[in-house]
Amino acid sequence: LGTSTGTIAINSSDWDIDATGAMTGIGAITSDGAFDTSSTLQAGSSNVALTLSTGFIDADAITLFAGGNGVGIATSATGLETESDGLSLLQGCSDTQILKWVESTDTWDCAGDADTGGATAWSAIGDAAGDGAIAFSTTAQTMDWTATTQNALTITDNALTTGRLLGLTHTTSVIADGGSMFRVSSTGIDTSTTTGVLLDLSSTASTAGTQFLQTYSGLTTGIGQSIVTNALTTGKALSIASSSLTSGNLVDLAVTGTAGLTNQKGLNISLSGANATGAQTTYGAYFANTHTGTSTNVALYTTASGGSNNYGLVVGAGRVGIATTGPDAPLDVLDAAAAQLRLTSADGSAYGELYADSSGELRISSSGADVRLLEENFWVCAGGSCAPSAPAENGNIIVETSIILNNNFRLKQTGATTVDMLDSGANVILTFDEV
Secondary structure, rough: OOOOOOOOOOOOOOOOOOOOOOOOOOOOOOOOOOOOOOOOOOOOOOOOOOOOOOOOOHHHHHHOOOOOOOOOOOOOOOOOOEEEEEEEEEEOOOOOOOEEEEEOOOEEEEEEEOOOOOOOOOOOOOOOOOOOOOOOOOOOOOOOOOOOOOOOOOOOOOOOOOOOOOOOOOOOOOOOOOOOOOOOOOOOOOOOOOOOOOOOOOOOOOOOOOOOOOOOOOOOOOOOOOOOOOOOOOOOOOOOOOOOOOOOOOOOOOOOOOOOOOOOOOOOOOOOOOOOOOOOOOOOEEEOOOOOOOOOOOOOOOOOOOOOOOOOOOOOOEEEEEOOOOOOEEEOOOOOOOEEEEEEEEEEEEEEEEEOOOOOOOOEEOOOEEEOOOOOOEOOOOOOOOOOOOOOOOOOOEEOEEEEOOOOOOOOOOOOOEEEOOOOOOOOOOOOEEE
């Protein structure tokens, strides 16, 4: 047995040591086989530490107990709960709660699975295994971002060619009124004068072909795109602007194919509704071209060709005013310094003009110095009527009162068969009568 500083050595693997109480004062126990105890194994000064220099504790030796919902503790520094018969995560949580780290107390606590839980940032995520899908129920799902100057959500692709970076597909019945597959809306109140954009479509790609930022396809009836701005007052429902356009088209509307029927319209603009007062002026279409420099500005250009009947412009109702905003006739042309109407057969060299002078007199002139009436009669009538019927032949000058020569002499019918020549004082110089 030895002294207090010695050891007890038993050189037989079949012998056991039985002790009914605690064995104390033992520095080390060396065994070639298993060391079994039916009591508490104590290491150190209390039952709180067990150090293994090598080997492992078999997982089967640690029991994970199954506690009831809400039975147990709801906070611990490790997120674990120990009982006399095992170990588990916190058992004091209620239904659907999760463990959340609380920095102020340095503990894991039971907490609701709300937007305050989870991570606020993610590291890069690699490719998912397979074509996974995220399924949502009929419950509304919301992603809430509070970013101010940063991009709240960025989707980047460096290899996409013919596919879609983001595809939205609707496969059930037609979406009812009020529904939408994709919605961009703003409900904030801003009193500043800044200009914000709800949907920004842009591309800086360099390509030799044509790149479309937005396309619509697959529709046979209905509306491809609808912009409803019932709350708009003085703003713009649609604004398309460019400061770099050279020879391209800011807006290009094209209808091709042979399916055109009556009432087909490339552009249909319609205004209706009762105005608040009669003093308002509204415009169905307003065109302005105010380029400066030496360019030629055309506000509106129309052309029609290829059909049996081609009309470049048809005004179905209303008056047309040129250089006037208040036309008084179906066609009212205003110009106080030049002819109001020119008829041209050779641009700039052969033409005839009609114009009203400052006193309201109608004047006719021509670049060829003559005004001719071909195979017709020329009528000069007071009140709109000269005779009960036209002459049998053409090429006549029909005068209701008289013909004045050089503003001095005049020829005037004075009787049923009499024509007098008078001077400027209305004195008869010569009388013509039948024989």
